[in-house]
Amino acid sequence: MSELNAPRRTGTTPSSFYVTIALTLRREILQGLWDERPFATEQELSTRFHVTRTTVRRALDRLKEEGLIIKHQGKRLQIALQPLKRTSWNFSSFSESMRSRHDTPYSRVDVAQIEELADGTYFHLVRTRGICRARSVQYLTREDSHLPLNLFPHVERFDFATLSLYDIMRREYHIYPTRGLSRLTAILPDDSLCRDFAITAQQPLLQAHQEICDQEGRLIERVIITYAPSLEICIARDAGH
Numbered sequence: 001m002s003e004l005n006a007p008r009r010t011g012t013t014p015s016s017f018y019v020t021i022a023l024t025l026r027r028e029i030l031q032g033l034w035d036e037r038p039f040a041t042e043q044e045l046s047t048r049f050h051v052t053r054t055t056v057r058r059a060l061d062r063l064k065e066e067g068l069i070i071k072h073q074g075k076r077l078q079i080a081l082q083p084l085k086r087t088s089w090n091f092s093s094f095s096e097s098m099r100s101r102h103d104t105p106y107s108r109v110d111v112a113q114i115e116e117l118a119d120g121t122y123f124h125l126v127r128t129r130g131i132c133r134a135r136s137v138q139y140l141t142r143e144d145s146h147l148p149l150n151l152f153p154h155v156e157r158f159d160f161a162t163l164s165l166y167d168i169m170r171r172e173y174h175i176y177p178t179r180g181l182s183r184l185t186a187i188l189p190d191d192s193l194c195r196d197f198a199i200t201a202q203q204p205l206l207q208a209h210q211e212i213c214d215q216e217g218r219l220i221e222r223v224i225i226t227y228a229p230s231l232e233i234c235i236a237r238d239a240g241h
Helices: 017-031 042-049 053-065 094-100 165-173 191-197
Strands: 084-086 105-117 120-133 136-148 177-187 205-214 219-227
Touching: 017 042, 017 053, 017 205, 042 053, 094 105, 105 136, 136 191, 177 219
Parallel strands: none
Antiparallel strands: 105 120, 120 136, 136 219, 177 205, 205 219
């Protein structure tokens, strides 16, 4: 593995540089650059970034709060993420996944609009997705995505009722989703989810909050996926992890 370089400090102040360090380490973790080597010590990071250990601790505390690193008593810092071999369909087409099961996929676009957020301009896409059953649709997921327009200009022109978002990323923008950070929670459904998933308001659902990065470690999508109870979620890990 090539030597990891410190970011340039141009335009930063001592009080904010810990944020730059945290973002740099966060990107490296999501790129998998620390998967095959022990995570750096405070002293090593202090030397690398030319800052005090106090600044390094502030950056590491930020990563701990995000659940990216952990520290056990008497041991050095470790990456909290374990490499995933595959998940349900994080980086492949929903339509292809359903067709591989000999099902006919269906997507309903609920929201498709440009939004100005605090950190930039995004394309907001909400789709409720499922499979055709006789003359009806069995809904399996609701996906609420935000994509940065600086990476995906004019992405709103595509018909995402029929097209795969990840196929568009690859084919039109040459951006390849490669790694994701997921946080799973249980929620109670609102009226819309109850109606689409044909469940009661007391039935809990699994919800995944995901941040997807591309081959260069850039954040390309924030997505919240809510799963119907009829959908089986399988996660496989590489042996030894």
